[in-house]
Amino acid sequence: MNARLRRIVTSAMALSLAVPLAACGKDQSDAGAKKESIGLLLPENKAARYEKFDYRIISRRIATLCLECELDYRNAQSVVETQKMQFEGLVKKGVKVIILDPVDAQAAKSWVNAAARKGVKVIAYDRLAEGDVAAYISYDNENVGRLQGQGIVAALGSRAATADVVMMNGSPTDPNAPSFKRGAHKVLDRKVRKIVSEHDIPDWSPDEAKRKMTEVINALGPEGFDAVYSANDGMAGGIAEALASAGIKNVPLGGQDAEVAALQRIIKGTQSFTIYKEVRPEAETAAEIAFRLLRGKSIASLTSTTVDSKSKSGIPAKLFNAKIVTKKNMKDTVVRDGVVRTDLLCVKDIAAACKSLGLE
Template identity: 30%
Template sequence: MKFLRKSLAIFLLLTMVFTIAACSSDEETKTETTTKTEDTKKEETKKEEPADDEIVIGLSLPTQQEERWVRDKEKMEAAAEEAGVKLLVQVANNDVAQQDAQAKNLIAQGIDVLILAPQDAAAAASIVEAASEEGIPVISYDRLITNTDKLDYYLSFDNVRVGELQGAYITDLVSEGNYIIMSGAPTDNNAKLFKEGAMTYLQPLIDEGKVNVIVDQPVDDWKPENALKIIENALTKANNDVQAILAPNDGTAGGAIQALAAQGLDGQVPITGQDAELAAAQRIVEGTQSMTIFKDTRMLGAEAINIAIALANGEEVKTNGAVSNNSVDVPSVLLTPYVVDKDNIDELLIESGYLKKEDVYK
């Protein structure tokens, strides 16, 4: 009997030991599993977060309706990809309010640098101010943003020089007679600079009475259809007696040539242009447009990304000028523009790879 009681006691004792051991093992397994799960979640969360050192550049463009702005966008996207930085792009479709909202949304996303080509030079000042409050530097791209002392850099071509090249070319061809003068959009500070440069050649001839200006008018939003209407009205006013047309860019030149063609005057009236668009190159070959200004946007777009990366890294930006925006002299990087006409179109536009010969000589 004693033997049975003793055996039972040993059995119960062993059962308790194994039970405690099992419970301890379960708890350790549960704790280990929970710890692994938490570690996994932390690792997954860590993977989803963007790299702290990734450079994010915001780009706000006014339009994609003109070939040159399409080229700018494509070049900057390619340059950003090659440099391994993130580029967030917004296009305002020639809408001032839309650009304001889009650019401020980019700022809210925590971009490192903003590249801004303004639809309205003065209105864009509020975007620059908003970026400055967040410590985000702004590059005014191609078009100068005015009326703010917070603008960091201006990147463009020498736009007064662009106008000088147009003015010198057209007055060399036609030093007397009736002129139609068009300037760019009133909201674009570049339009002011182009005209300023051109008038250094035209104004003396006007003052001497050699050149008679039939119409002197800006082209709203740079739209070809607006240029078309201006030229139609001017031709009617002058009874088609027109010897030269100063057009600020290729788009407005195209609209003007359409109006001239309707009167059988295309190819008979010298006309300027700018941007070296394919359609303009074709018209130069055909003889309906006299010249264009080549501003290599491949260089401009690549330089914009280079400057943005330097600013994001806190590095110094080398400039070669300063341009007043009515508030301050903005540190500027200004590239060189070139005249293109039938004599050098192959050299400048085709041999450089900017345009294809089979497209130009269609």
């Protein structure tokens, strides 16, 4: 091959290689293109529901709604300052829609307002954050409290009118806690003899609930109360331990969230009921609203009511209803809906009790 021909062939080969390389370069650029992000900030991991259900359901729903979107998820682990940094980090990153379940609703006001001024849409999830939120998705929390009160009264039966009740309420920084408390009082104040001891438990801490219940037992004596209201299942677990340590049995104890450990206590008889708030419709609705806000679409069909916070009126909202779960209806509620599998629920020490309830 002469020198001239060699130069022609070499040039042709170089050109043929350059075309696919250029094409590959374009593909890599497209593949690395920044996805649109939706932020999800959950408050804590002491309650099993957040990591196990809320995050997973929201993530999957957004993935089906928006292939080009990604969910930027963080958990504050009950620390307000951590959540503030997480929130501000998302805004700085350019995230335009944030689903926020606040550790402290009042503390979130300044962040939410600052974000709203930059065009960021904040969806208050499960707890109503203060500030200029675009929407709110939760349950009718006062009604949840009423259901808890009704659960205590039903568990007491004919003893209710003469019963003394201890109340362990939720975290003072959670805006839902006063609603649960208010709803429970509307029932208990009319149906039982007296609330003999009442406490708010910071951060919904099971350990603090156990410690406080031990103090109540020491102060009132094992015969000094007839039932215990617990605002959620995590705290109910701590309370049940305190009761067991003191040798106290057959005292009605209620909770909320339908956690597996609580359902097992109900089967064992150390907890009387829980409140089942089906997470899936709440989480999926939050994802749907987030996607619509990201695309600038109306959310009117997903928000059937409005609510007012201390700082904003007429917030578009969707509020779901809850159910009491006891031994009698466990099969037809949480088991039927797939919240818990019976092989995971019915561990060895309660297998016989499960069988008697038809939980197989």
